[in-house]
Amino acid sequence: MKEEGMAAGSAKTPRTERGRRTLRALLDAAADEFGEKGFHDAAIARIAARADMAIGSFYTYFDSKEDIFRALVQDxxxxVRGTVGPRILSVPNRLDGERIGIETFLGFVREHKALYRIMDQAQFVAADAHHDHYQSIxxxxxxxxxxxxxSGQVRPGDNEVRAWAIMGMNVFLGLxxxxxQDADDVGAIAGTAADLVARGIAAED
Incomplete structure (x- = not known):
């Protein structure tokens, strides 16, 4: 995973570059462990082993399995925000940005397939973190x-509803x-979805 998510949940903040690398390795290992085993069957010992470090290193940064799970959800x-948001805003035309954002999100999901399983589990293991994930986005x-x-690029309307509606579309497109299935061209998928955002499904006059 990328380093944008280093400030994660309840992890103890590392003071050195080596510590930041260690924390990053633990979070990446946790993503693999929770993604494969699920929260209840995941084990701290295996997380440490996946990160190629002694179990004592785990407890330098986290107090429990739930602690690192919460940190991972935040991470x-x-x-997601650090990858997709800047890409949407990187182009001057907002509707083009929507297409790029959808394409970027699909690419992110394909590279981080544990995302969905971890967020699904968070509903029950860390409901507040699960809520905060979607609310902040x-x-x-x-x-x-x-x-x-x-700026005149989008017509006025209820942007709270719009935000949740577009997010919902993206969540299921990612699924x-x-x-x-991850063989289809993400550009074509994003183009179709962005056209739906831009024009809806009403018949043209």
């Missing part, structure tokens, strides 16, 4: 839509074309 949430999305309305 993955940070990575929705709030950022709403703000960016407000800015697009202010269908990132988790269940």
């Amino acid at each position: 993955m949430s940070d990575q 929705a709030e950022g999305y709403r703000q960016s839509l407000d800015a697009a309305v202010a 269908r074309y990132g988790i269940w």
Whole structure:
């Protein structure tokens, strides 16, 4: 995974570059362990082994399995926002940004297939972190839509509803074309979805 998500959950903040690398390795190992085994069957010893370190190193940064799971949920949430958000805003035309954002998200899901299983488990293991993941993304999305309305690129409307609706579409596109089947061209998928955002499904006059 990328380093954007280093400030994660309840992890003890490392003071050195070596410590940051160790924390990163533990979070990446946790993603693999929880993604494969699920929360209840995951083991701290295997997380440490996956990270190629002694189990004592785990307890330098985390107090429990739930502790690192919460940190991982925050870390993955940070990575989604840090990967997709800047790509949407990297182009001057917001509707082009929507297409790029969908394409970027699908690519992210294909590279981080544990994302969905971990977020699904978070509903029961860390419900507050699960809620915060979606709420923080929705709030950022709403703000960016407000800015697009202010600049005249998007017509006025309820951007809170719009943000959640577009997020919902992306979540299921990721499930269908990132988790269940990942061979289709993400550019074509994103183009179709972005056209839906831009024009809806009403028949043209």
